[in-house]
Amino acid sequence: xxxxxxxxxxxxxxxxxxxxxxxxxxxxxxxxxxxxxxxxxxxxxxxxxxxxxxxxxxxxxxxxxxxxxxxxxxxxxxxxxxxxxxxxxxxxxxxxxxxxxxxxxxxxxxxxxxxxxxxxxxxxxxxxxxxxxxx
Numbered sequence: 001x002x003x004x005x006x007x008x009x010x011x012x013x014x015x016x017x018x019x020x021x022x023x024x025x026x027x028x029x030x031x032x033x034x035x036x037x038x039x040x041x042x043x044x045x046x047x048x049x050x051x052x053x054x055x056x057x058x059x060x061x062x063x064x065x066x067x068x069x070x071x072x073x074x075x076x077x078x079x080x081x082x083x084x085x086x087x088x089x090x091x092x093x094x095x096x097x098x099x100x101x102x103x104x105x106x107x108x109x110x111x112x113x114x115x116x117x118x119x120x121x122x123x124x125x126x127x128x129x130x131x132x133x134x135x
Contacts, residue, residue: 019037019038020038022034022037022038023038023039023040028040035049036049036050
């Protein structure tokens with residue numbers, strides 16, 4: 001009984017619609033997306049009006065997959081560490097904490113270990129300073 005639509009083609013003129021015609025229409029503000037699809041005026045010259053739709057940089061799918069794997073690996077390590085702490089085990093030292101960079105105990109000036117002779121000298125100076133404060 002039903003053989004399809006009575007008339008073929010698109011209804012409402014959707015097949016005849018062109019954004020180039022909207023540019024010239026005096027009621028162009030009535031079209032949703034007119035400022036992007038049919039820009040008119042000096043404001044849009046030399047501007048990337050599709051900036052929100054562009055990639056952040058020249059990234060490939062392989063780099064994105066590598067970043068996702070790295071993020072998952074970090075999450076799993078954090079979960080394992082949290083589970084170990086919850087079970088009462090001592091947390092493992094990570095390669096990052098052991099000073100993989102530059103052979104130091106970490107990063108920053110406070111992470112550098114003070115040599116033995118200097119540590120004693122510093123402790124002696126601190127004691128002398130405390131004695132001066134008391135007197």
